[in-house]
Amino acid sequence: MNSILGQGLILIALATAASGTVVGYVSGRSNSEVGLRWTKRLTLIFCACLAAANVVMEKALLEHDFTVKYVDQVGSTSTPLHITIVSLWSALEGSILFWGLVLAIFAAAFVWTTGRRHPDMVPYTLATILAVGTFFCFLIAGPADPFTAVTPRPDSLHTGPNPLLQNHLLMIIHPPMLYLGYVGMTIPFAMGIASLLKGRLGASWTRPMRRWMLLPFGFLTVGIVLGGWWAYEVLGWGGYWAWDPVENASFLPWLTAAAFLHAAMLRERRGLLAGWTIVLLLTTFALTILGTFMTRSGVFNSVHSFTQSSIGPTFLVFLGIILVISVILVALRAHLLDREGELKSPLSRDAAFILNNLLFAAFTFTVLVGTVFPLLAEAVRDVKLSVGGPFFNQLTVPIGVAIVFLMGVGPALPWGRVTGDEAIRVLKMPVISGLVVLAAAVALGIRQFWPAATFFVSGFAAAVSVRDMLSPALARMRARSLPFPIALRESFVRGRRRFAGHIVHLGVALMAVSIAVSSSYQQVAEGTISTGESLTLGPYELRFDESRNFSESHRDVAEASFTVLLNGKDLGSLQPRLNRYRGEMTPIGTPAVLTTARQDIYLSLMNIEAGGKRVGLRAFINPLVVWIWVASGMMALGVFVALWPERSGRKEDEADPAQEEQREVAA
Amino acid sequence: MTDTRGSQSPVLQPRVVIATVLVIAALGLSVVVVQGLQDNLVYYLTPSELLDKGEEGVGASVRLGGMVQAGSVDWQPDDNLLRFVMFDKDGTMAVESRAVPPQMFREGIGVVVEGRLQEDGTFSSNRLMVKHGNEYTAPTDGEHPDLNELAKSLQEGES
Numbered sequence: 001m002n003s004i005l006g007q008g009l010i011l012i013a014l015a016t017a018a019s020g021t022v023v024g025y026v027s028g029r030s031n032s033e034v035g036l037r038w039t040k041r042l043t044l045i046f047c048a049c050l051a052a053a054n055v056v057m058e059k060a061l062l063e064h065d066f067t068v069k070y071v072d073q074v075g076s077t078s079t080p081l082h083i084t085i086v087s088l089w090s091a092l093e094g095s096i097l098f099w100g101l102v103l104a105i106f107a108a109a110f111v112w113t114t115g116r117r118h119p120d121m122v123p124y125t126l127a128t129i130l131a132v133g134t135f136f137c138f139l140i141a142g143p144a145d146p147f148t149a150v151t152p153r154p155d156s157l158h159t160g161p162n163p164l165l166q167n168h169l170l171m172i173i174h175p176p177m178l179y180l181g182y183v184g185m186t187i188p189f190a191m192g193i194a195s196l197l198k199g200r201l202g203a204s205w206t207r208p209m210r211r212w213m214l215l216p217f218g219f220l221t222v223g224i225v226l227g228g229w230w231a232y233e234v235l236g237w238g239g240y241w242a243w244d245p246v247e248n249a250s251f252l253p254w255l256t257a258a259a260f261l262h263a264a265m266l267r268e269r270r271g272l273l274a275g276w277t278i279v280l281l282l283t284t285f286a287l288t289i290l291g292t293f294m295t296r297s298g299v300f301n302s303v304h305s306f307t308q309s310s311i312g313p314t315f316l317v318f319l320g321i322i323l324v325i326s327v328i329l330v331a332l333r334a335h336l337l338d339r340e341g342e343l344k345s346p347l348s349r350d351a352a353f354i355l356n357n358l359l360f361a362a363f364t365f366t367v368l369v370g371t372v373f374p375l376l377a378e379a380v381r382d383v384k385l386s387v388g389g390p391f392f393n394q395l396t397v398p399i400g401v402a403i404v405f406l407m408g409v410g411p412a413l414p415w416g417r418v419t420g421d422e423a424i425r426v427l428k429m430p431v432i433s434g435l436v437v438l439a440a441a442v443a444l445g446i447r448q449f450w451p452a453a454t455f456f457v458s459g460f461a462a463a464v465s466v467r468d469m470l471s472p473a474l475a476r477m478r479a480r481s482l483p484f485p486i487a488l489r490e491s492f493v494r495g496r497r498r499f500a501g502h503i504v505h506l507g508v509a510l511m512a513v514s515i516a517v518s519s520s521y522q523q524v525a526e527g528t529i530s531t532g533e534s535l536t537l538g539p540y541e542l543r544f545d546e547s548r549n550f551s552e553s554h555r556d557v558a559e560a561s562f563t564v565l566l567n568g569k570d571l572g573s574l575q576p577r578l579n580r581y582r583g584e585m586t587p588i589g590t591p592a593v594l595t596t597a598r599q600d601i602y603l604s605l606m607n608i609e610a611g612g613k614r615v616g617l618r619a620f621i622n623p624l625v626v627w628i629w630v631a632s633g634m635m636a637l638g639v640f641v642a643l644w645p646e647r648s649g650r651k652e653d654e655a656d657p658a659q660e661e662q663r664e665v666a667a
Numbered sequence: 668m669t670d671t672r673g674s675q676s677p678v679l680q681p682r683v684v685i686a687t688v689l690v691i692a693a694l695g696l697s698v699v700v701v702q703g704l705q706d707n708l709v710y711y712l713t714p715s716e717l718l719d720k721g722e723e724g725v726g727a728s729v730r731l732g733g734m735v736q737a738g739s740v741d742w743q744p745d746d747n748l749l750r751f752v753m754f755d756k757d758g759t760m761a762v763e764s765r766a767v768p769p770q771m772f773r774e775g776i777g778v779v780v781e782g783r784l785q786e787d788g789t790f791s792s793n794r795l796m797v798k799h800g801n802e803y804t805a806p807t808d809g810e811h812p813d814l815n816e817l818a819k820s821l822q823e824g825e826s
Contacts, residue, residue, distance in 0.1 A: 388728070391707035606770065607772075616768065616769075
């Protein structure tokens with residue numbers, strides 16, 4: 001029953017998506033109002049069907065309906081309820097179905113929020129969204145059909161989802177966040193395609209485009225960091241980022257999206273870089289598809305990739321089609337996107353933004369080459385190799401530091417042009433702040449070049465942001481003798497987008513520093529110790545007290561208890577574990593972490609000898625790691641503030657940027 | 668707009684200058700990236716493939732994959748030193764690892780070690796990974812590791 005219902009809904013979704021694509025393109029060409037209405041209707045039907053199909057799958061999972069292929073594959077009557085619910089995205093077929101749901105939510109949100117505006121652009125946009133929807137429905141209906149009716153396997157084989165994924169609650173939120181980021185980028189991509197087809201990219205279309213990118217960008221930021229956090233809390237190797245191909249796959253579109261968010265501002269405010277802005281949109285989307293290919297085709301094996309499957313080549317074909325269409329459209333139409341402004345001076349915010357975009361492009365290129373090279377080497381030369389982490393670190397750290405530096409330069413300089421004296425005036429305070437931060441870091445023992453440089457540029461950029469957030473409020477306070485909180489609130493309401501950007505920038509500065517320190521000043525110790533003995537880790541003693549075994553419904557747990565001692569003082573105890581899931585031979589560790597503002601003490605249990613009297617332990621001191629999670633929260637907060645709807649009747653994407661700028665200047 | 672550009676002095680030609688700078692920057696980046704790649708490639712090899720390289724194989728950073736030979740394991744927990752012999756269908760190699768072995772480590776299992784071949788012919792490693800398998804199958808006598816599969820199952824940046 002669930003099978004037939006699910007398959008039926010997917011087929012209707014496929015039909016509406018395909019027909020909606022055609023209707024959308026036709027009505028986009030003819031500017032037909034009836035056509036536009038039908039495109040919207042078909043889009044909403046498509047969304048409803050995909051949503052309903054997801055509900056059916058969720059129902060089948062909860063009912064343990066093992067006649068449905070996907071439930072037979074990942075379902076289990078012994079897993080806890082919350083694991084059963086999130087099983088929807090724990091394996092290949094379900095994750096693609098869930099992908100469809102996310103696309104449906106974004107598409108419906110786009111239809112509703114756009115309302116009657118942009119009748120010239122919307123048909124092409126919806127048509128493009130539905131074209132992508134057609135591809136995913138085709139996958140769900142054919143090669144990755146989760147609803148196929150099957151004869152259930154014996155119940156002993158129903159062991160639930162991949163144990164690595166069952167092992168931590170972060171698994172519940174990390175994948176949906178990434179999907180929201182990845183899939184959400186379909187919307188601005190479709191808007192970019194519409195822009196090319198119409199040969200127009202005005203400020204009034206750039207603004208919503210940027211907002212539609214900002215939303216998935218925020219989700220992707222959170223998704224990537226949660227992934228790192230999950231790896232840190234579950235995988236037990238003591239770090240949060242390994243330049244694993246799959247991590248890189250999620251990071252690549254983040255980089256181009258970040259570049260786009262800045263290029264779009266330059267386009268909106270100064271009329272520059274129209275073609276480049278669109279190219280960034282298309283690249284971002286292509287990178288999300290490349291990322292999906294890498295994680296969903298089995299070319300890389302990792303916790304993220306599911307079993308080797310036949311849908312890999314399908315994704316590669318889809319990626320090829322996207323690239324070909326994008327290149328052709330850009331070649332034929334990009335020159336129509338009228339150039340309105342000109343770069344007046346290399347000393348200006350405009351120039352800083354352009355340089356920032358070049359650096360983001362260089363960053364993307366480096367990571368892309370390092371990620372794809374092993375695949376190419378295997379395909380062409382038939383050798384197995386991997387690109388070591390040092391490659392990425394050597395090349396991307398200097399680029400990253402330069403980007404953080406520009407993050408201060410850009411907002412400090414005005415648009416247009418600036419004289420040398422003025423530039424010195426606005427940059428003096430931030431440079432001094434950066435030097436103070438640098439001196440403090442050196443005093444605290446930072447001696448390596450790149451971490452020290454990171455402290456300088458982060459201090460510099462943070463000073464610019466703080467000044468930019470406070471100085472309008474201070475001016476207002478003096479001019480109208482208002483109390484400071486009220487002045488701050490008023491200037492926040494007036495320049496909220498700017499405020500939001502600075503919150504994100506402060507998050508980036510904090511994150512840069514935390515990453516620099518945690519990756520350069522990690523301490524490791526490993527050894528095998530018996531009950532009562534200690535392992536020395538930096539200034540700490542880790543005393544092995546006891547071990548115990550117990551069983552939970554879906555796993556057996558072996559747990560060892562350690563006391564952390566500093567000069568004989570008891571700082572608390574930690575219990576790293578080894579979990580063995582039903583039907584699995586390989587135990588999975590769960591590290592235990594003692595987190596403080598300064599550092600994490602991180603214990604990873606390698607083995608417990610029979611009898612439980614002796615354990616193998618790897619232990620790490622990871623400085624400042626907690627600030628990485630805090631920083632990502634600040635970045636998400638900034639995106640959220642930027643996206644919060646305007647209070648007054650004025651719709652943000654219809655506001656005149658020039659007026660707003662005047663207001664900012666006046667304030 | 669075209670008019671203003673036409674009247675500019677030929678010295679500036681901003682588009683030409685910018686294009687030249689961009690091309691040079693792109694070339695520079697490519698050179699640096701290719702150089703960086705060459706310095707940081709880690710090959711996956713089996714003992715026999717590494718032995719075939721002869722002198723050339725000494726000192727290069729390698730991920731070596733194969734099976735742990737029965738009876739060869741010598742684990743000295745107090746020194747944190749693990750010695751064993753790894754084999755594939757055409758060769759064997761002595762391995763010295765300074766990493767605490769994971770719970771799954773045992774004779775007859777497929778492992779990958781990351782490290783370098785020393786002058787004396789032993790392979791020195793500080794990173795050891797055991798093949799993850801969803802279902803455990805006892806190794807049959809004379810079973811040979813499928814390096815491709817082994818490498819793939821270990822590619823993820825685990826410990």
